[in-house]
Amino acid sequence: MIDINTLIGPYPYRHVPHPTPEALVRVIDREQLSGAWVGHLPSAFHRDPTAGNTELYDAVAPYGAKLAPIPTIRPDWPGWDRRLSEARSRGAPAIRAYPPQWGMGPADSSIRSLVVAAGEIGMAVLLTVRFEDVRQRHGLDVAGDLPAATVRGLARAGDSVRLVVTAAGREFIEEVHWGLTAEEQARVFWDISWIWGPPEDHLAKLFRTMGADRFVFGTQWPLRLAQAPRANLDLLPDDVRGLALADVTRICAAACAQ
């Protein structure tokens, strides 16, 4: 099983213990995972993510068997299409984009162009609903959560689109999922890093109503404990326990086949 939601590098608003690829590989081994998709955390907050992507490619290169780079592509930045091609050529199965941090609302055309272009070359786009609970954020952290309307809009942008939405809770997921056609729903995958388990059993309810194959394993390490989503799976009721999550190689068919 692959953790599709990991990051390396420091977080601007609080200290995070050893957010390094070396530590991540140890965590992957400890948690009995086969690998991880890795983003560059500071790049979410940089105006130009290019330098951060270079750092990311270099940092994960020694761990290519386990870590796949997920670079950040900002679609209103000159040359973004070349950065996307570079990501593809470097073997990235997906890219990351951060509309709230870049001031892009649900109707932004550049982010639509990005998800369509990525999809056409077989790459998924990872979106992040939040990095931290809203109740603890730094005073300067005013970007806000990713709106569900943004995800709905992007899911409708084209047949090739593949989205992996991370750090969403039950209400957000349901608002998007049931606001899409069946074809559009099939373009969206959800990581389980922020979905509640028992006693409210949100994860179980989502598995029953949407199917476990709409979900992928993600932790949001190093911001959150890597043990959390596994614990959630372990505590599922018997009727949905052990169901197969989505196969990430299906999400990014062309790029993952490299």
Add this chain to the structure above:
Amino acid sequence: MADGRAATRENTPRGDGAPLIDVHVHFLHADAGRSDWEAVNAARRRAATRIGITYHVASVLGSYGHTSPTYFPSPEDVVRGNDAMLAMCAADARIRMYATVNPNYTSHALQEIERCAAQGAIGVKLLASRRADDRLLDPVADLAAERGLVVLHHIWQHRRREWPSQEISDGADLARLAGRHPRAVFILAHIGGGGDYLHTFPAIADFPNMYADVSGSGVDRGMLDAAVAAIGPSRLLWGTDLTMETGLAKLRALDTIGLRPVDVEGIRWRNAVGIFRAGSFPRVPLA
């Protein structure tokens, strides 16, 4: 890096049968305004069995907003909730209870504490009905100390403004109450329950009668480490509150942050045995 099935680890987090006390539990009841209340309680019991929880120290928060606000329960809802909790304790030997009270109704609160303690309550649950350092809480803290009852106080980590539907308190607020009542024992609720826990730890560090439970949906990396560094493992208690999977995650994380086994044991159960009155947990060894 081909993907695989959602393989799960089987059953308990540490299959050694070691005791585990959950100091922050809520159960629903018939007057909580939810038709699925029994299913939610059953889900908690199912998960508790899988985790391997030995004891639940639980409270009912009035009517959970059905007939009075969750954090400002009416006296009538307080009694109904506590009655439901007493019934659960009578029916299940693994359940212990906090008597929930609203200190705005001081005499009623004191009567309710006495009534529930006489029937086996081992603690007092304070919500967010009144700021923790308000003098109105003094008689409640006095009585808790006198009866050997532990006070679990709902907390917002770092209160920077007012939030709707509750009169929130933070670690500094509760520390002022704890400072006035050194004989009483306080549990600061859910360091993962929202707000800035990094503010909480230094706020309570100098108050040895304050403990912190690790419950809450928050599973930030570094939170447990920071708590241990600031207040030490002997003042941390394991708990779940509304999300049991995060409780299990934190339980597993205790094994990865460099704690000694004796410290992990303390957080799992021994610290709780040490602060609740003797005989509260007969199925676990004496502290």
